[in-house]
Amino acid sequence: MGGAPSAHSPLWHQEEQQEGPALKVMAQWWQILLGLWAVLPTLVGDKLINVCMNSKRHKQEPGPEDELYQECKPWEDNACCTRSTSWEAHLEEPLLFNFSMMHCGLLTPACRKHFIQAICFHECSPNLGPWIQPVVPNGQEEQWVSGVPLCREDCEDWWRACHTSSTCKSNWLHGWDWSEEKKHCPAHAPCLPFLYHFPTPDDLCEKIWNNAFKASPERRNSGRCLQKWFEPTQSNPNVEVALHFAISALAPQLSYTLPAFSLCLLFHP
Known part of the structure; x- marks a missing residue:
């Protein structure tokens, strides 16, 4: 009588011998797929979180820097700025931007400190990769940042101090x-309190450097916003945040490539 071959029949062993290698290959491919799911976002994300902007002031690659100056110290372990750049960031008329922060008189000490911290953050942080944009000033290709999400406290404290x-x-x-x-104030542009130009903390964060920063509704330690400054004794809290945004930026690509690869394996003969 017909029916499925018994475990002792030659046909059973023949089918088992044919399926054995195929199952092993399939298992190996699934291991590769799982490895891609686990490692690929991190590998690609690392290219976005541990990079320096392409500019005449930034290092080509981030790395340790001894004796960064005052407000730039938090980035000594891994910095995109040099000691010289960190010193220039603290000048009353920073050479970095050919610009005087005293264009309308002295800033309050607390306000000036926040601006120096923002400059250090922009010049020293290796975690701005997801927001780096190309610009072409004077025919020379450089990079700038756009929409860096600053934590709510950072914008509020900066605004309150200024x-x-x-x-x-x-x-x-x-x-x-x-x-x-x-740079000097243009004609018919009188000096007025910051509150006139920046009625809210969001206005200050987003307008001051032409949308380089974005005022995030998220707070510190949420994992969804960057701190423009942190204690030098503290580990850099922006590493994980930048990785999160880097993977989010990568997600549309992964949503097409890896599932397609998964389906190929699923229907592999």
């Missing part, structure tokens, strides 16, 4: 008078 200081512009990157080889 609300009694004065400025003539809400955008400190563009629209200055260059007639004297340095």
